[in-house]
Amino acid sequence: MSSILPEAGPRRRRRLTAGIKESLRELTNQVSLLNHQVGTRLELKDVDLDCLDLIARDGPLSPSALARRAGLHPATMTGILDRLQRAGWIARERDLDTADRRAVSVRVRPDRGGEIFRLYAGMNRALDDICADYNEADLAVLADFLQRATAAGRVATDDLASG
Numbered sequence: 397m398s399s400i401l402p403e404a405g406p407r408r409r410r411r412l413t414a415g416i417k418e419s420l421r422e423l424t425n426q427v428s429l430l431n432h433q434v435g436t437r438l439e440l441k442d443v444d445l446d447c448l449d450l451i452a453r454d455g456p457l458s459p460s461a462l463a464r465r466a467g468l469h470p471a472t473m474t475g476i477l478d479r480l481q482r483a484g485w486i487a488r489e490r491d492l493d494t495a496d497r498r499a500v501s502v503r504v505r506p507d508r509g510g511e512i513f514r515l516y517a518g519m520n521r522a523l524d525d526i527c528a529d530y531n532e533a534d535l536a537v538l539a540d541f542l543q544r545a546t547a548a549g550r551v552a553t554d555d556l557a558s559g
Contacts, residue, residue, distance in 0.1 A: 440479075443466075457501060459502060462477075487505055
């Protein structure tokens with residue numbers, strides 16, 4: 397007669413941790429596919445959409461600061477910014493806060509944001525519905541986890557980009 401013992405603490409923890417990592421990989425993949433569809437609709441390359449998002453969240457930025465954040469070579473960034481500017485997504489402006497008259501900063505043109513928001517509306521609604529199922533304490537834990545996981549991803553990206 398075999399008895400089924402409850403799964404041991406450390407073993408269960410390893411399984412849960414592995415499940416979280418697998419779920420994060422799948423989420424990353426799904427968000428990447430969603431972003432690709434959004435970029436296709438907007439006629440933007442995936443990397444262009446990524447850089448546009450960085451500018452929207454962290455900008456205005458200098459092209460060199462954006463290249464560092466994106467882990468891209470400055471010459472590559474120039475091509476991306478040229479495409480985004482030609483398509484009317486960004487504006488390059490002289491940086492008046494510096495003595496270097498060549499310095500520019502890049503900002504998103506606010507009149508274009510509605511196009512992007514409409515394409516992400518389905519995902520945003522789904523996330524609102526998911527969050528509605530959690531209490532405030534659960535949401536605080538989830539927010540903390542996601543912020544820490546994002547920071548870990550940023551460090552890993554920076555490490556790969558620098559060496």
